[in-house]
Amino acid sequence: SQQGEEDPQALSIQEGENATMNCSYKTSINNLQWYRQNSGRGLVHLILIRSNEREKHSGRLRVTLDTSKKSSSLLITASRAADTASYFCATYGQNFVFGPGTRLSVLP
């Protein structure tokens, strides 16, 4: 079974709106990380949240982790066109596994 499944697969919003992406996983983890990937480019690490943490903030990013539900969410507030990218969650438990990603489009 696949770890780190994102939801939704694609999200289109207007500039200024908030974007929420969810990630679910199946086995126990040490940490969960969120990455951004612009089209055809490498990954950029956004934030790491450990299994004993519930929420972390970084600028306009807010990540929550609910280990009882085996889920995490990434919230991008006041989105900008430059936030258009694919966002991946990655879980580290026994292995380091990426989810399929959410393609976010922020329309100007």
Place this chain on the structure above:
Amino acid sequence: GAVVSQHPSWVICKSGTSVKIECRSLDFQATTMFWYRQFPKQSLMLMATSNEGSKATYEQGVEKDKFLINHASLTLSTLTVTSAHPEDSSFYICSASRGSSTDTQYFGPGTRLTVL
């Protein structure tokens, strides 16, 4: 800090030839390096994990003899795709972490391999 580079960024080769991709941590020592493969519009698939000075650990289904990984120093890992075929065409991304594989990984920009 924590910059990872890859070379080349794009390589086109003929079927049957071998291609070497380099991954370097430019401003830190990488105890652990990872190699991923990504098909268009899909997520990354971990191919192997390597620790400096020891043999790489390959994920299930990844052919060790086809994808040779050498982690010769704390700043350099190489992936050699041997006897490449068109189905090996993909985006190959490396990452590096300072400590163990549970630490933050810093990703290279990726190498696009096209096998004709």
